Amino acid sequence: MKEMPGKISREEQSRKVLDRISRLEGQIRGIRRMVGEKKECIDIITQISAIREAAAMLGIELLKDDFICHKIDANNSERYLKTLFKIN
DSSP states (O other): OOOOTTOOOHHHHHHHHHHHHHHHHHHHHHHHHHHHTTOOHHHHHHHHHHHHHHHHHHHHHHHHHHHHHHTOOHHHHHHHHHHHTTOO
16 A cells, blocks of 8 residues: 555554653653662652653654544544543
């Protein structure tokens, strides 16, 4: 199947997600090291904030992939998101 210009392949999308996960793992190891080295609390909290943002971006990347896979249109997106997040 030929890819449309501007669209990334399924393999590329998976690689992007796995790269984000690897970065998160590295950030968590960094926090473990900072705690072990008794770094300043504010520095550790700053890193925790960065991890929260990175996790949110991972979720967005996964959600974008899910929208692409299911070819959700604007009319069905609200219902789809409510189902996805189990919102009534």
